Structures are given as C-alpha cells and as structure tokens.
Amino acid sequence: MGERILLIEDDQQLGAQITDFLGRAGFEATWWSEGRPLQPGEAATYRLVILDLMLPGTYGMDILRQLREGSDVPVLILSARNDTADKVRALKLGADDYMTKPFWPEELVERIRARLRRPVMQRQNAVELGGLSVDLESHEVRVQGKPVELTRVEFELLAALARRPGAAVTRQWLVENVLDPEREGTERTLDVHVSRLRRKLGPGKHIETVWGIGYRLGDGEGP
Incomplete structure (x- = not known):
C-alpha cells in the first residue's frame, strides 16, 4: 500500500x-x-x-x-x-x-x-545532542552548559537542523527557509553562516557537512 x-x-x-x-x-x-x-x-x-x-x-x-x-x-x-x-x-x-x-x-x-x-520538522521545545542544548521556545543555546550568543539567522539555522537531529537537510532548503531571499538567499551566504555558527559552538562536530547534499546536526563527537 x-x-x-x-x-x-x-x-x-x-x-x-x-x-x-x-x-x-x-x-x-x-x-x-x-x-x-x-x-x-x-x-x-x-x-x-x-x-x-x-x-x-x-x-x-x-x-x-x-x-x-x-x-x-x-x-x-x-x-x-x-x-x-x-x-x-x-x-x-x-x-x-x-x-x-x-x-x-x-x-x-x-x-x-x-x-x-525531506525530513519532516518535529514539534519539540528543546533538543539535546551530545553537549549541545537548543531550546526552540526560549531561543537559548548552550554548549556544555555554557550559554552561546547567536544572531537571528544563526539560531534559525541551528533550529532547522535541531528539528531533524541526525538527518541531512539540503542546502537549497536551508537557503529557501532560513535565509532572507531578498537580501542573502544564496548557498555561498549559507556556508558563511554555517562557518560562523561552527566557531561559536566551539570544538566538536556539531554541524556536519553531508557532501553533495547539505548539513546535519551531529552529536559533537565525530571521529
């Protein structure tokens, strides 16, 4: 069926x-x-x-x-x-x-x-993966218990991945649904935001690149 x-x-x-x-x-x-x-x-x-x-x-x-x-x-x-x-x-x-x-x-x-x-967004208020905690309601992000300050776009990007933990999300979907199409809707701009977000989250493979597809939220461990 x-x-x-x-x-x-x-x-x-x-x-x-x-x-x-x-x-x-x-x-x-x-x-x-x-x-x-x-x-x-x-x-x-x-x-x-x-x-x-x-x-x-x-x-x-x-x-x-x-x-x-x-x-x-x-x-x-x-x-x-x-x-x-x-x-x-x-x-x-x-x-x-x-x-x-x-x-x-x-x-x-x-x-x-x-x-x-595409992965379907999950309704949940908070996501914890490895040492990363993302509160989707209060917009609070912590790594190993320490708060991390993010811009609006950085948080929306992280939230989009957090709603699909472990699932690859295409770069095109992220561009169309996270970035402002009037000002910054390009895959190159997305990569810049990902790079900045990775630096703020610190060591660990929290945001993994899935080559040829896009990005996914990992457990921060990695090989």
Whole structure:
C-alpha cells in the first residue's frame, strides 16, 4: 500500500484526475471535495496534504492555519490564485510548496516525491545532542552548559537542523527557509553562516557537512 495523501479540491473533474494520477504513481489518495477542519490526530494518518484555497465550506487558508496549530504534515497548495501576496501568505502560514493551476500532473507527482524525501520538522521545545542544548521556545543555546550568543539567522539555522537531529537537510532548503531571499538567499551566504555558527559552538562536530547534499546536526563527537 502506498503512502497516504489527502487531496482537498472542489473541482470534480480535476479532483478525479489528480486522484487517478496519484494512484497510478503509487500513492493512496483520499479526496475531499469541500473544505473542513481536520480532526485531532487525523492529519497524522497522512504523509502529505494537497490543498486548494478557494473551497466551499472552510477557506483553504483557514484549514492551513488550523492544521499548523497541531501538525507538521507537509502541505502543498494547489490553486488558480497566482498572486504573489497569496503565495507569501500561504508560505508564512506554514505551506511547504505552492503550485498554480493549470499544471502538469507529472510535475505535481515529482514535487510530492521531493517533499516526502525531506525530513519532516518535529514539534519539540528543546533538543539535546551530545553537549549541545537548543531550546526552540526560549531561543537559548548552550554548549556544555555554557550559554552561546547567536544572531537571528544563526539560531534559525541551528533550529532547522535541531528539528531533524541526525538527518541531512539540503542546502537549497536551508537557503529557501532560513535565509532572507531578498537580501542573502544564496548557498555561498549559507556556508558563511554555517562557518560562523561552527566557531561559536566551539570544538566538536556539531554541524556536519553531508557532501553533495547539505548539513546535519551531529552529536559533537565525530571521529
């Protein structure tokens, strides 16, 4: 049985086509033709949600907002609205990707597969790995019990890795989700921030380079 995907789309013809295409691609698709909030624990049964914005019932943005209050399931917005403001708002509310209609079904499938290959953010207030402690709520970082002062970008970078301890996170994802795309959104700039962060964290392989992919948070021991 394939990975479960929830499709929320009111267009009957399009919904049927997407459901059929997902099935042939090896996914198990559930289709809702109108918007409604997901019940507690319901989101956990799906690996990804495809969400239209203009829905009868509950508006798509409201579904996204409610979903993000208690779940980190990846959400891909699929909408005819291509206004930049809508895209920015959806991404700020926690959407992982945004596709505009019309689209190629093959691209949709590949975007789903790409999203599912990435580690999913875990909801937790603190992460401790080796001698490193990261409090995601208070933004406090300690190494061997000693506080470490970080800039906003350095903390967001460390937090992104801390939410996926031991998992490799691509440089492209970090650039798109941590750096400011208007001012500093390049992989070279990311490498500079990583270098500065490593110096502040001190000796030990806390942030490991995964060649050809990106970075991951290690236990600080290393060979």
